[in-house]
Amino acid sequence: MRRKIPSTSALVSFESAARHESFTKAAQELSLTQSAICRQIASLEDFLGVELFKRSRRGVKITDAGLSYSRRVALQLDAVERDTLSIMGQQGSSVIELAVVPTFGTQWLLPRLKDFQMRHPEVTLNLTNRTRPFLFADTDFDAAIYFGDADWPGTRAYRLMSENPMPVCAPAFLNGQDRLDAEQIALLPLLQQTTRPYAWRQWFNDCQVQVPRDMTGPRYELFSMLAQAAIHEMGVALIPPFLIQRELEEGRLVIANSHALTSLKAYHLMIPERKTATVSLQTFGNWLVEQAQRFKLPHDKA
Structure with a gap:
């Protein structure tokens, strides 16, 4: 089945003219004559059956329909350009x-x-x-x-x-101690992760500690967000140490308790x-x- 798609040259001319709101500037950008741009856009309007620009002696002004269409065309042309540059850059790889x-x-x-x-x-x-x-x-x-x-x-x-996440926090939360036990951690703000909603409950259960508020606290989707919240002393977070090696080495975060939560x-x-x-x-x-x-x-x- 033949696709109902305008010519690429007409779309390129239209996108440029819409972006500049000028046929003259579009012609300069594309190294074409102004009359060539006019013909391309006129043929596109005939193809669509829609007026894309209002013409006057003082120049052209894009219509509402033209503005809406130009935004969609620009996105598609950008995608085609990205794909083209990608395939050109592969060179057999x-x-x-x-x-x-x-x-x-x-x-x-x-x-x-x-x-x-x-x-x-x-x-x-x-x-x-x-x-x-x-x-x-x-x-x-x-x-x-x-x-x-x-x-x-x-x-x-x-x-x-x-x-294997462990409780981590800012050094200030240790208050001079080497580590915090589960009961002490339970008293701190618990930073939750959206994709691991039961993590703290499972960790406290492993430690045989019942904490009524184990699922309360601000929720963040990414470990990187949890780490930043913990660094800024907003609470204690369960994070795998291998994801925060730099923060631990630099002392911005510390392991509050070395008990790791295991999971299948x-x-x-x-x-x-x-x-x-x-x-x-x-x-x-x-x-x-x-x-x-x-x-x-x-x-x-x-």
Whole structure:
């Protein structure tokens, strides 16, 4: 079926003229004559059956319909340009579009990616934040790193590591002590994580302490947000130490209690079944699992 799409040259001319609200400036930008711009836009208006500009002796003024259409066209042209530059830049290399949970991506994965680049310069890895599972068929992602139980239909899971969060806080909260027991922590503001709503309850249960307010307190979606809130003395947070190594080394955060919360859930690399034979994904997956195995956590039950 033939698509009902205007010519690309007409859309480019229109977007430029709409942005400048001037046929003359659009002609200068595109190295065309003003009459060529006029013809392109007139043909687009005929195609659409909609007036995009009001013409007068003093110039042109974009209509409401033209303004609305120009915004949509600009977004689509930007997307086409990005895709074009991306494919031009590949020059025979393989590209992996990876969805990754944000803090894990920035704090653990990115510091190790130089090693992958050096070993496999033929593979380009693009990272995009995603905090929850999605349908691969509805996206351009080739794989994902997420935290959960690996129950993701249509995918193959590669286990990386557990989380093992511990209570952390600003040094001032210790008040000169080396550590705080569970009862002392229960008296402090508890910073909650949106995606781990029962974490504090589970931690206190492990310590055999009943805390009525274990699910109260401000909620944040990302570990990086929890860390910043804890640094600014807003409360105590349950965070995996490997995600805040720099903050711990610099003394901005301290471990309030070394009891780690264990869980059956873990970080996994998820690859759609239909892509498991892709060479670049196999290469990345093998490297990632190797990196995770090298990184030993003291409380990891894997």
